[in-house]
Amino acid sequence: MKVAIIGAGIAGLSCALRLQQAGYTVTLFDKGRGAGGRMATRRVETPGGTIAFDHGAQYLTMRDPDFVAAMQGWAAAGVVARWPAAGPDAWVGTPGMSAIVGHLAAQTDVRWNTHVTALRKTATGWQLDPGDAALFDSVVVAIPAEQAAGLLAPHDAAMARVAADSRSAPCWTAMFAFETPLAIFDDVLKDRGIIGWAARNSAKPGRDGPEAWVVQATPDWSRDHLEDAAETVVDQLQAALAAQCADALPAPIVRVGHRWRYARAAAGESGCLWNAGERIGAAGDWLLAPRIESGWLSGRRLAEQMLADA
Template sequence: MKGARMRVAVVGAGIAGAACARALADAGHAVQVFDKSRGVGGRMSTRRVTSVAGADAVLGLDHGTPGFAAVGADFLGFVEEGQRAGLLARWTPRLAPHSAALQGGAMWVATPDMPALCRALLMDLPLHTLCTVDGVRRSGAMWSIESAGVTVADGFDAVALAIPPQQAAVLLGVHRPDWAVRAQAVPMLPVWVLMGITDAPASGGDWHLAQPASGPLALVLRNDAKPARAALAAQAQWVVHATPDWTGAHLDTPPDQVQALLQAALADCVGGALAWRFAAVHRWLYATLAAVSGDEQTDGAHACAGAWWDVGTGLGVCGDALAGGGVEGAWRSGRALAALVTAGANGDRA
């Protein structure tokens, strides 16, 4: 039937899932979104710090994606629309000596925190947080969503998996074992992240972003220099990404030891000891894409611009790893899957 309205479950509320859900809803489909976290955003995450040495300010440390570039004309148009709506701001940080120049000299950040963009895309859609999806079941022509072995929602015509490929592989195994193998093989790399607040450094220069050429650190940011972030006098807010190689070598190191090692590396980077008021670490197991592989056509499925879609069963996969990585890749992949779902609802099986 042309123009059929489908019920679609989207698993994952990061930028890929949010973009997919928004495009599906705008096309007239009924969408429900499920995510294991207490909020949305996925790797576009912000850690809130509510008490630092008696300060009343609520501070946000963007410990996931620190910012992103916009390259393609379609994504740039989306970003500029977000800027006009007050959701995105362009940031041109002062670079530390010997740091590689940013593409275009700037990056985009969501305001007032990184999850804000996903919140805006999902604001009027049914959202189930703190719901770890551990099964998707197909009975007849309909899908159900399971969490902790219990059916939490059913009656869906289609399911879109917008989660890291290794996590999607677990859900795909029963229905598309060939996809499960492909997803498991996607080369995603882990990253340890240190976030914290210190007294303002006595040395190290007046810079906002450093990309050390060697050592354990890949990226050092002054988070309080970003647009729409709260700043406190005589304090500095840091977000520090370890390199994937260093992270891999310390993947199972206790967090307190990782924190101490990264704090020492940051002190070396700024040229002196730092007085810490707050510090924490977070391990992203699937933080970045190691390499990009093409989407080869598979039997019974359509692949288009970085999304997998099985029109026969109503099962799809999207995410940054399928479209070159990063926020732009995630957005592009989510929208591509939504287009494939809509085409299937309209009877286009080619």
């Protein structure tokens, strides 16, 4: 069986690895330049060296036994570590959140820089557009719900409606680096005015370099200012961070903004979606809950469903 998976995030990779275990040939396609997605790590060059910011998902937790087992394997591989500042059950990727998906992607066949815009069902299998003449027995859509709806609509209207009804919350994120530590006692700040979350990124395990902060606006503020210029947003988030500092905020040596249009998925109930007749499915955290573990579980459940219907 040959399977194409659109999206090489945690859901797509989880699905791919389970199918590979069963002997399937799996190819993933992702529009990004490398592993990350919402678990991305942004690297910025400075005169003092490279600074890495986790500007998407900040940490992960584990509850499900299967995910616990997977995490134990990642810990043995040295790609995750505990981060008590975010909670007693919080873990982070090391040396960045993208290390987790990078570790998984290295075990699969991923075609980066490939933005699939349409799926074509032929008499002999599935083809991707853009793409070559390769045919696949099944196709999986493992991207944010808003993007998944368009790919699914021509082939399964019910799946497309589930995706279209799942609306992600946006998030404006700012990244700052400073030559000296900030006079902020805690490494994590939550719900401080327009700040939904801020973290001293340089305090996470496995990080080095100068003082680095990631500041994420609340969903409501991000939605209200979604189309604002990045520079304006960064100014406001810098002012909000300064308000949490006991001393005057020093001039940052790095100021970068990033707009996540689809940051936090809404909770879903399906777990995964699968049309055995057409052999098309969907996976993602939007089908369970807005957690990294949920994305992994959704991909895994879809793989199990595909194997059961083979």
